[in-house]
Amino acid sequence: MIEASRPDYDAILFVSFGGPEGRDDVIPFLENVLRGRNIPRERMLEVAEHYYHFDGVSPINQQVRDLIAAVRAELPRHDIDLPIYWGNRNWHPLLPDTLAQMRSDGIRRALGFFTSAYSSYSGCRQYRENIRDAREQIGEGAPDVDKVRMFYNHPDFIAANADCLSVALDQIPAERRNACRVAFTAHSIPDSMAGGCDYVRQLQETARLTAEACGIDASRWDLVYQSRSGRPQDPWLEPDIVDHLQAIREQGVNDAVVAPIGFLSDHMEVLYDLDDEAAKASAEVGLNMVRAATVGTHPRFVTMICKLFAERLFEDVPREAIGQFGPNWDVCPVDCCPPPARPAGRPASRG
Known part of the structure; x- marks a missing residue:
């Protein structure tokens, strides 16, 4: 004990x-x-x-x-x-x-x-x-x-995401798998919010570690965003997943795996924005899209x-982390992740 x-x-x-x-x-x-x-x-x-x-x-x-x-x-x-x-x-x-x-x-x-x-x-x-x-x-x-x-860089979180990605990659015909592109997705947030936190850096690290665990070369994956809301004139993180899928199809890509690492479960924004909107957009341009599962109860x-x-x-339980940055802090600094300005007309996330 x-x-x-x-x-x-x-x-x-x-x-x-x-x-x-x-x-x-x-x-x-x-x-x-x-x-x-x-x-x-x-x-x-x-x-x-x-x-x-x-x-x-x-x-x-x-x-x-x-x-x-x-x-x-x-x-x-x-x-x-x-x-x-x-x-x-x-x-x-x-x-x-x-x-x-x-x-x-x-x-x-x-x-x-x-x-x-x-x-x-x-x-x-x-x-x-x-x-x-x-x-x-x-x-x-x-x-x-x-x-x-x-816990974006916890080895077990990376392993769970890598397992979900591997299962999705296995659905791509073997002879086309090496040419398949992977799009890691996360919820878009306003640039004003992203500029005050480590959101993008942490997502990039999770994507990199997950891709490496699956043997995916850096040239074959991208970090993109989904579920953008708010006024069109307000800058949010881009590119959007639908725009990205259409763009890589124009580049001659035939297969894409979409891995929603920014989400922990298959809730509404995954089901509607990926399984419905992104899947329909992919079908319209002839792109074979496979969606990886979220970690859920992996x-x-x-x-x-x-x-x-x-x-x-417990004192003797190690704080595990892999990659470049080490374990995140337990107690958030007073000034971390400040709220962004909220322009009129900005809707919120969906659960």
């Missing part, structure tokens, strides 16, 4: 984006996502149609349930015996309700896992602000939450999450 060095943690909290689980949930969910923002209602209704395309059900909540179940089963193998709670930013179970339940259960301090692998305002700092706001709403006795570090990913908890609980 490993000797515990930080016995003050008495729970684990998963924090995620949230998503509707029926047609009647869609508009209230989007109103939560867009609260405080000057978004035209017609734009919100346009996004709502993406959900109605799937009968109003985003898979993200069930995927978090599945991930929690897998982690709960794995925790004993890491000598961890802590209850797991779950709270969302935008839909039930909402963070204030979860923290209130934790207080009622006598929880004082929890380790938080955010369903986001990369540093940015929307992927890290905003979740920390959500927790702060929820604690203020609950008041006295609200549990403290310390998030585990970002065993190596589940193991990684438990290791992140263990390294905070």
